[in-house]
Amino acid sequence: MKLTTKLLAATALVGASAASATELEVTHWWTSGGEAAAVAKLAEAFNASGDTWIDGAIAGSGGTARPIIISRILGGDPMGATQLNHGRQAEELIEAGLLLDITDVAEAQGWRDIINPISLLDSCTVDGRVYCAPVNIHSWQWIWLSHKAYADAGVAMPTNWDEFVASAPALEAAGKIPLAMGQQPWQSSGAFGVIAVAIAGPDVWKAINIDKNAEVAAGPEMAKVFEAAANARAMAANSNVQDWNQATNLVITGQAGGQIMGDWAQGEFQVAGQVAGVDYECLPGLGVNEIISTGGDAFYFPVQSDPEVEAAQKRLAALLVSPEVQVSFNLAKGSLPIRGDIDMSAANDCMRKGLAILAGGNILPDGNQTLSPDTSGQIEDLMVEFWNDPNMSAADAQAQYAEIIANAD
Amino acid sequence: MTVADTGTASATRVHRRRPRILRNLASKTASIPMVATVLVIFIGCTLWTVIYSFTKSRLLPVPLFETMPLFSIPVPHLLASDGSWDFTLITGLKSSSFVGTDQYDRLWGTRRWIVSIGNLGIYGLCSMTFSLVIGFTLAALLDRKIRFENAFRTIILYPFALSFIVTGLVWQWILNPNFGIQKVVRDLGFENFVFDPLYNDKYVVYGILIAGLWQGTGLVMCLMLAGIRGIDEDIWKASRVEGIPVWKTYVMIVIPMMRPVFVTSVVIIGAGIVKVYDLVVAQTSGGPGISSQMPALYVMDKMFKDQNLAQGFAASTVMLMTVAIILIPWAYFEFGRKKNV
Structure with a gap:
């Protein structure tokens, strides 16, 4: 009898927390030591905000992971959010209506004013609508x-x-x-x-x-x-x-x-x-x-039927661009932040060189974008x-x- | 007697009255799902792939019947109202989805594809020959009533239970010059010994072949062993009485009698050759450079990594055609002839 009551209470608790927090499965191909440390920063921040980050790391490079990600989206088993290199890789998925339009988040947060260089946001934009949240700038050179x-x-x-x-x-x-x-x-x-x-x-x-x-x-x-x-x-x-x-x-x-x-x-x-x-x-x-070159990673949000999941996807999109996450994530990953208005004083010599070049505007688009x-x-x-x-x-x-x-x- | 006879006669009469298609209705109904599966999945999907290989599909298949203007000609005619001249545009349409044989032209102009075909040829020829020879030899040796036959059979068949990915990784380590055979032999004192097939673009296909044989010959051996055991004991007695050497009995008498087993083995090995994919991915990923590429890798990469479905379809259609060209005449002679006899 007592056990039953305890179990019932536990179930009720789980039920209550599930109502406020939403689980999002996030797929990415960040599996090397440095990359895993960086993605953990994203997960921590998302969990701290009350939702749950379900890590869906796919081993191998983008060449291995991208086909898996795309076939899951096409096959009707979409994840909550996924990393892709923004640019032309998601073009046809957007045209087919499989990716969530997050223009309202972008407008509410004023992405057009804060994201630098603006070409990153342009790569996320198709016909004036925003479909991805850029998280970092990676350069090859x-x-x-x-x-x-x-x-x-x-x-x-x-x-x-x-x-x-x-x-x-x-x-x-x-x-x-x-x-x-x-x-x-x-x-x-x-x-x-x-x-x-x-x-x-x-x-x-x-x-x-x-x-x-x-x-x-x-x-x-x-x-x-x-x-x-x-x-x-x-x-x-x-x-x-x-x-x-x-x-x-x-x-x-x-x-x-x-x-x-x-x-x-x-x-x-x-x-x-x-x-x-x-x-x-x-x-x-x-x-x-x-x-x-200012290529980089961005998160896309495949369309889901559940409105609660959609709300969580938009919360994650806003979080990825927020100043705190931009600083902690990019310091761990060694990449440059997508906004110029944050304090990167903890950056090392090499990152400072990159930030200076970025500030000077000596930039090229990435091959993935062209x-x-x-x-x-x-x-x-x-x-x-x-x-x-x-x-x-x-x-x-x-x-x-x-x-x-x-x-x- | 009489009763039975009438029964048979009336049954035959019933059969004769029914049209052919209605006979054995129950078993025909039962086979409908199977027939539907074959029509939709095997024939339908294959046709779909072939048709779409003539389109410009990229990440997603294009709609087939989209059109675009091909030409427009102004046609002069007199207006009925005031008799002045006017022009009407007549527009000709052409399909904008189909690109003819462009995908095939590109395919045969791609070095990676040509290299893949060559590699598959070498791999296929060697794999077929060695699997049959080694498989039969091992089976014949096991057949000599040796001790621990069960143990040997299990050991030799065991690699077949592993997935190709595991086999590939194991052999990648064995053939790695820094950890594998080369290192062991050098540690024994042969400082200049070189054995790195996977890192040499001339021999890399043979490195993959070794792993493929290690995995596949066990099954061929078991098939062969079953075939050898199916040979009548009396044949052996007769050949002993005649004083024919054992090896000659195997080559001249047993092998010709085992024709069905060889046919089965050839089909199984052949299917394994055409679809070779995971072994290459695990061992070399097609490297060094493009020297160990295989057609199946090209198909996968084009369809999924490079988001060019139609190019992948064209490549898989060529694979299918190649198999069909080899298989259809052979199957006709192998299976079709017997039915007619």
């Missing part, structure tokens, strides 16, 4: 260098790409890998993009990636880029790792001189307890063209072959690249 590797080899720390190339033989003589590279297609394609912006400059990059100008892609500036990439390929020949964070680990442990990788690599250095300027160095734009996933996929296929096959000449690769750009949409 960085090279991460190991103090230990250069000290062991007895050469000075490079300050730009040319010095880095010049120092490669000394590193090799000391038994180091000059350039750490993972083997996944998106890494090959990303590193190539960074070299292109650094060597050919932002105007050439824009002509190819925004205007889809195949003549520029086949032109002499890009020929230099392909030569430089072929050279980088030789420097990365002994790097036998798959995942990007394994490659970062080669830099952290001083087995490799450097890695071209986006600023998310910073989270790995942080988890390993390394300090910017002491243990590792970062050069935005490879130290040549100090410019960053090219369709289909075109990006074709470039990835080409690049992963080029980076791994020493017999593929720069001229060959450039010809194929120009053809992809000519047919790009």
